Amino acid sequence: MISDRERAAFEAGIKLGALYHQWVGTPVSRESAGSLEHAIENAHIQQPYVTEISVDLDREAMVPNSFGYSELAGLMLDVEMTVRVNQATCHVSLSREGEYPMMRIEWIDEDSEVSSS
Amino acid sequence: MISDRERAAFEAGIKLGALYHQWVGTPVSRESAGSLEHAIENAHIQQPYVTEISVDLDREAMVPNSFGYSELAGLMLDVEMTVRVNQATCHVSLSREGEYPMMRIEWIDEDSEVSSS
């Protein structure tokens, strides 16, 4: 048996992995960062079970190359995402931890219904 | 509290999402499919917690374009993967379900230790 909590954790993982590998490599600069943040949020909020997402790109880390722009790197991503499967809600994050872009489950919650079912 | 089973499900999700969005779009044909399968397996077996992975690409779905090749599409992917976090093992799959590339938890297992801890 797979619980709702486990399914929510699985679905949240799918979305973080997808986001990371879809967007890394995109040309980006401090000027275009805002537009890219919105595009990432608008893309992934549509995926199944995602109820909230916020994306912050670290502008400090966008060191311009000799042509004046950077490429989106995993370490620039700060993402918070909430996924809901049936009664279970899973909140996850992607953020820099030293030199690793760490993905974490922040919490999982389950509706505690006083129900007769 | 997050259980090992939940963490295993999360880690498995990350890897399936990553794999999908990393490789979709790669030029591929029936001739190069084998080489691509190995490269995908070799890439993702290195990721944290992955213990087994097998990738089958659907050669029937590789309809050559006017230049004689295709692009890897999500519906061509048949993936089985096993992830282990502490005592919990999670086995997941990605395979075509109608027109959707469905990711599923096949099973989660936990070592049932007769332990006094």
Next chain:
Amino acid sequence: MISDRERAAFEAGIKLGALYHQWVGTPVSRESAGSLEHAIENAHIQQPYVTEISVDLDREAMVPNSFGYSELAGLMLDVEMTVRVNQATCHVSLSREGEYPMMRIEWIDEDSEVSSS
């Protein structure tokens, strides 16, 4: 010797190839298409030698999957781009031609300077 026209053609090719493989696979729907168009334009206008870019996504081709969204496919992309290297300007396009996302040089122009230099 490589001419400015040849270099402009090369640079334009790089950008179309990059754009295609960076963005294909992104979750998209008719609602999010506008945000994605802007993000693509804002990303690639920053790349060296690009002077103009316009991106149109074919909303008709965005047939929702069972979860209500699509994935950006090469055949949805209609791109016009202008690249300038020294005196040469190269205008290229990416658009659907039957079942192939065709990239073409539309024209190359070179400043005909009446100059004593």
Next chain:
Amino acid sequence: MISDRERAAFEAGIKLGALYHQWVGTPVSRESAGSLEHAIENAHIQQPYVTEISVDLDREAMVPNSFGYSELAGLMLDVEMTVRVNQATCHVSLSREGEYPMMRIEWIDEDSEVSSS
């Protein structure tokens, strides 16, 4: 009028741009680098007009993260590629130049046929 040399330069650019943005982000280590090199070569040799390709990944640059692997970065790529359009042959490269992954036309050659056709 677009010359064969210009078209060859354009097609070569497309392939380098595509290669870069398709593969950057792939999990890789010194152990899996060989398998990835072959997969990249096998994928892109299939694309229109490509006649030769060789891919070398810089193993020195693959500094393992805390989980023992790296991600393919643009600066790890050393690519040589030959593209032929009609009578014109264009040889291009992608290699590290300081902190920038530089793409260059190395030479373009055109068959000088003493022909009566």
